[in-house]
Amino acid sequence: MPELPDLVHIVKTLGPAVEGRRISHSTVKNPIVLRVLVPGDFPDLVAGKTIVSLLRHGPFLKFNLGDLDLVMHLMLAGRLRLSGPGERALAATAFSFELEEGLSLHYGDEKSMGKVYLGPAGSFEAIPGYLTQGIDVTSPAFTFEAFNELILKKRCQARVFIMDQTCLSAIGNAYADEILFEAKIHPKAPCYSLGPDRRRALYDAVKSVLTWGIEEVAKAGLPLEDKARDHMRVRGRAGENCPRCGQTIRRTGVLGFDSFFCPSCQPDLTGRGLDWTKLSRK
Ligand SMILES: [Zn+2]
Incomplete structure (x- = not known):
């Protein structure tokens, strides 16, 4: 996609x-x-x-x-x-x-x-999802204040929140994983469990990871029909070593979607999930 x-x-x-x-x-x-x-x-x-x-x-x-x-x-x-x-x-x-x-x-x-x-031209009512897009995260409207206001209203998991197109526009599965890895937040961490520092880290990661992604895709210079994915650090890399700490990258399901994360950089702080770091590599 x-x-x-x-x-x-x-x-x-x-x-x-x-x-x-x-x-x-x-x-x-x-x-x-x-x-x-x-x-x-x-x-x-x-x-x-x-x-x-x-x-x-x-x-x-x-x-x-x-x-x-x-x-x-x-x-x-x-x-x-x-x-x-x-x-x-x-x-x-x-x-x-x-x-x-x-x-x-x-x-x-x-x-x-x-x-x-x-x-x-200019009439989009008949296009599902067109008029209900949230903030464009590459635009000046994407401020920390606007992000904070949105996340404070949510009780869902962090990954579900950043992929909610009516809140933040156009973050898909691949960059959602990369953003959470950058912010060191477990994909299933509930939004309400994130304090001010971690909310700020998540906001900063949305900006920096998408900026990095745009640069990497431009650098790859692939034909229009191909998707550059070689720069991904955790997405699609289950079983490989975390580029930050060396721990094995894992895959888990979040609302039916595959999510890739490092259990050591992105620990489950709720204490309810599996302790992946104690499982064997396979
Ligand atoms: Zn790690």
């Missing part, structure tokens, strides 16, 4: 390449991902339109096409590719735009779980 740093990278690299370009033709191969919110057929509606801008709103990518907005929620497997003349499309291309000068923009989705909405 593309996460916030991946989407920042897409906007930064794809935006300048497509902004100002006209869509001469569109081909739809898998309409399951499409939600057309205005009368007409998708290819007819977009043909002749110019891509005015590409912006990110939480986990959504918004292409403004003048009087229409094309809004993408990539979900688990949605991917984008910009190809030049003669270059291939994606494996599971759902639709493509032919732009000028031989460029094509492809949307592929092997699981057909992503959603692509085409509707009137």
Whole structure:
């Protein structure tokens, strides 16, 4: 699943390449991902339109096409590719735009779980989750005061809180684990158990880990459709050694999602959980 740093990278690299370009033709191969919110057929509606801008709103990518907005929620497997003349499309291309000068923009989705909405510009009521996004954690609105106000109202586990899109916008599974590792907070620690110092550590970690993630994704410079994950310190690393203390990284379930953490750097201070540090490595 593309996460916030991946989407920042897409906007930064794809935006300048497509902004100002006209869509001469569109081909739809898998309409399951499409939600057309205005009368007409998708290819007819977009043909002749110019891509005015590409912006990110939480986990959504918004292409403004003048009087229409094309809004993408990539979900688990949605991917984008910009190809030049003669270059291939994606494996599971759902639709493509032919732009000028031989460029094509492809949307592929092997699981057909992503959603692509085409509707009137500036009208997002029909897009689930668009208008209910919480604070964008890369924006100046994400202050410690605003964060503190949100977390003090919550009784859920820390990992559930930072992934609640209506509080903090667009933190996914991978960066949630990295943020908790940086803040040295157990993924199941209840929000109410975190004192002022640990709340501050969690806030600082959200900022620093996402800034680091954005830099690492840019540095990796992978094609748009690939996700840079090699820089992850705990995510996907169960059984490996913690880069900070050497303890074995573990995997646990939080509300049905896999969570990776270091039991020694991120101890369970409630005294109710398993003492992972006393278990064998396997
Ligand atoms: Zn550790």
